[in-house]
Amino acid sequence: MTTENHNQPDVQLLQNVTSGAERSDLALCLECGADLTGKRDDAKFCSDRCRTNHRRDQQNKRASGLISSLEDLATHLTQIVSTLKTVIEKGGLS
Numbered sequence: 709m710t711t712e713n714h715n716q717p718d719v720q721l722l723q724n725v726t727s728g729a730e731r732s733d734l735a736l737c738l739e740c741g742a743d744l745t746g747k748r749d750d751a752k753f754c755s756d757r758c759r760t761n762h763r764r765d766q767q768n769k770r771a772s773g774l775i776s777s778l779e780d781l782a783t784h785l786t787q788i789v790s791t792l793k794t795v796i797e798k799g800g801l802s
């Protein structure tokens with residue numbers, strides 16, 4: 709014979725935890741994750757250095773994306789050229 713003991717969650721404790729941490733709009737530096745409390749409302753970075761680093765990162769990402777697109781394009785062009793060569797070797801598009 710078992711007596712099931714349904715433990716109810718400690719509601720009061722939960723309420724204490726949630727109200728204890730006052731929800732302010734927690735803003736963190738996009739680059740290093742530093743707390744931006746006390747900075748301007750629209751601040752996204754803790755310092756000019758982080759802003760510069762972040763922008764450079766974004767540019768690097770964009771540049772490497774562009775490079776891989778160009779590499780894809782080069783692969784396609786190579787395939788097209790070799791297809792054309794095959795067609796020509798077989799006597800052209802007559």
Ligand SMILES: [Zn+2]
Pocket residue numbers: 737738739740741742753754755758
């Ligand atoms: Zn930062």
